[in-house]
Amino acid sequence: MPExxxxxxxxxxxxxxxxxxxxxxxxxxxxxxxLQICAEDMQRLGLxxxxxxxxxxxVGDVTIPCKTAPRDELPAGLLFISYGxxxxxxxxxxxxxSGMPDSKGIDVYLEKx
Amino acid sequence: xxxxxxxAPPATELKIVKDATxxxxxxVCDDMELTVEGQTITKAKNACVLGKAWFLNHHIxxxxxxxxxxxxxxxxxxxxxxxxILTEATFPLTYGLSDTxxxxxxxxxxxxxWIGGNVDxxxxxxxxxxxxxxQGVGEVTCSLGExxxxxxxxxxxxxxxxxxxPRHFTKYSLMPKGEFLPNGRKDRTAVLIDVRKTKxxxxxxxxxxxxxxxxxxxxxxxxxxxxxxxxxxAIEQSTGIKLEVLQEVVQKMKEAKFGVILFGMGLTMTRGKxxxxxxxxxxxxxxxxxxxxxxxxxxxxxxxxxxxxxVTWQTGYPFGVNLxxxxxxxxxxxFTTSDMLARGEADAALIIASDPMSNFNQPARDHxxxxxTVVLDPKLSETAKVATVAFTTSVYGIxxxxxxxxxxxxxxxxxxxxxxxYPSDLEVLQKIEKRVKELIQARxxx
Numbered sequence: 001m002p003e004x005x006x007x008x009x010x011x012x013x014x015x016x017x018x019x020x021x022x023x024x025x026x027x028x029x030x031x032x033x034x035l036q037i038c039a040e041d042m043q044r045l046g047l048x049x050x051x052x053x054x055x056x057x058x059v060g061d062v063t064i065p066c067k068t069a070p071r072d073e074l075p076a077g078l079l080f081i082s083y084g085x086x087x088x089x090x091x092x093x094x095x096x097x098s099g100m101p102d103s104k105g106i107d108v109y110l111e112k113x
Numbered sequence: 114x115x116x117x118x119x120x121a122p123p124a125t126e127l128k129i130v131k132d133a134t135x136x137x138x139x140x141v142c143d144d145m146e147l148t149v150e151g152q153t154i155t156k157a158k159n160a161c162v163l164g165k166a167w168f169l170n171h172h173i174x175x176x177x178x179x180x181x182x183x184x185x186x187x188x189x190x191x192x193x194x195x196x197x198i199l200t201e202a203t204f205p206l207t208y209g210l211s212d213t214x215x216x217x218x219x220x221x222x223x224x225x226x227w228i229g230g231n232v233d234x235x236x237x238x239x240x241x242x243x244x245x246x247x248q249g250v251g252e253v254t255c256s257l258g259e260x261x262x263x264x265x266x267x268x269x270x271x272x273x274x275x276x277x278x279p280r281h282f283t284k285y286s287l288m289p290k291g292e293f294l295p296n297g298r299k300d301r302t303a304v305l306i307d308v309r310k311t312k313x314x315x316x317x318x319x320x321x322x323x324x325x326x327x328x329x330x331x332x333x334x335x336x337x338x339x340x341x342x343x344x345x346x347a348i349e350q351s352t353g354i355k356l357e358v359l360q361e362v363v364q365k366m367k368e369a370k371f372g373v374i375l376f377g378m379g380l381t382m383t384r385g386k387x388x389x390x391x392x393x394x395x396x397x398x399x400x401x402x403x404x405x406x407x408x409x410x411x412x413x414x415x416x417x418x419x420x421x422x423x424v425t426w427q428t429g430y431p432f433g434v435n436l437x438x439x440x441x442x443x444x445x446x447x448f449t450t451s452d453m454l455a456r457g458e459a460d461a462a463l464i465i466a467s468d469p470m471s472n473f474n475q476p477a478r479d480h481x482x483x484x485x486t487v488v489l490d491p492k493l494s495e496t497a498k499v500a501t502v503a504f505t506t507s508v509y510g511i512x513x514x515x516x517x518x519x520x521x522x523x524x525x526x527x528x529x530x531x532x533x534x535y536p537s538d539l540e541v542l543q544k545i546e547k548r549v550k551e552l553i554q555a556r557x558x559x
Contacts (some may be wrong), residue, residue: 017165073309
């Protein structure tokens with residue numbers, strides 16, 4: 001049964017350093033294609049590090065691996081991913097006349113793939 | 114000029130470049146000491162983890178100076194095709210500009226004017242909403258030097274400087290000893306407001322974990338408290354922050370000698386957007402009834418602030434500017450790149466030092482893939498891969514001199530480390546502008 005979450009895409013220092021090494025390096029691709037979930041949600045959903053999850057909304061659909069977020073960083077119900085291709089696939093084009101799409105705080109559904 | 118025609122690298126020689134400038138992020142730290150061996154930077158003293166990665170990973174790559182539809186081409190062939198794409202389009206857009214010099218930005222705006230196009234920068238998907246908010250409520254501002262020397266109360270809101278701007282804490286805001294803060298960190302009080310308890314939370318005195326998409330409500334409640342309005346304790350249910358905590362923080366804001374709110378994209382990218390920025394800017398403005406209080410956006414790319422300044426000098430507006438009628442019009446939502454692409458309106462694009470194919474929303478990426486594009490980038494990117502004409506350019510700050518603006522609107526000169534066989538963005542854009550003018554002139558004569 002899929003559950004609804006709020007996705008926060010953002011920057012990480014690992015993404016920043018890997019970006020300079022190249023967007024086609026394994027490190028950059030891994031960093032921008034791994035979803036962070038809090039330990040409580042990981043346990044409740046029966047997920048372990050490296051499991052594939054499916055995450056989708058009305059804009060797009062991605063299947064990527066997950067990992068446990070660093071301790072206390074995320075509250076239950078919140079997901080984090082480094083900006084990149086996966087987060088873009090879930091970002092709609094509506095900007096509400098601001099020029100800025102809803103790039104953080106994106107509603108998504110999530111289930112184990 | 115193809116790869117084979119590029120000049121061979123000179124024999125390895127060792128040199129030290131002092132007071133070089135890092136252009137990776139908006140901090141634009143200008144105290145780098147670079148050790149350069151031939152065409153490689155081997156040490157970057159004073160650089161943070163991001164700065165080291167920026168300097169140490171920029172090498173001369175073996176790529177054609179230009180490609181047309183994926184095939185190697187000379188610089189002149191690329192310029193000719195680029196100029197024709199831009200002059201033949203009916204609604205071309207120019208986008209990017211935040212990772213190049215002000216000198217190059219200036220020429221990009223001129224090209225946009227010649228072709229009657231649209232000019233927008235990465236600001237529109239960064240602090241564009243804050244730019245709108247400045248117009249709504251103003252900006253009580255200051256330089257990073259004032260923050261270093263005077264700010265005894267700091268609020269970091271919707272950002273994670275520990276990871277995104279690693280030297281901000283140590284060089285400009287939280288840690289340094291200043292003229293009026295001789296004990297550095299001990300003389301300052303710091304607050305972090307964010308939806309995530311990031312690494313930055315360890316560095317502050319108060320961490321306020323706001324509920325997602327509730328920043329506006331929180332800022333408005335703080336404005337109310339500052340004004341002496343009674344706030345319902347139910348504010349905790351809507352924002353996640355206890356009223357008593359808010360009262361304590363607002364009281365400390367009033368008691369500060371010099372306060373500053375440094376806000377990030379946690380505000381601008383979340384529901385509310387420019388209204389979130391307006392609320393925070395208004396809070397800083399309101400606090401001046403009691404003490405000196407300022408607010409500054411934390412800017413991401415190395416010269417995104419320069420892009421705002423240059424586009425404003427030349428058009429009167431900072432981003433999302435249309436020049437189609439022969440005079441500038443500003444309208445976020447209409448003339449911003451994300452919207453123009455997502456609605457399928459632009460029929461050609463000139464993209465400079467940016468990679469929208471890697472970070473734009475999906476509808477915009479789908480359209481960008483369909484239209485002819487001219488891309489200038491030192492590295493291969495998803496955007497360069499789909500470009501009709503792609504130019505390989507040298508890197509600002511590493512190979513190219515020029516001017517950039519720090520996040521507090523302070524202009525800083527660049528001291529490049531070594532020469533590149535590739536042309537700068539400025540050189541390529543000047544050639545495109547010259548050819549665009551010739552084509553327009555020829556069209557007018559016919």
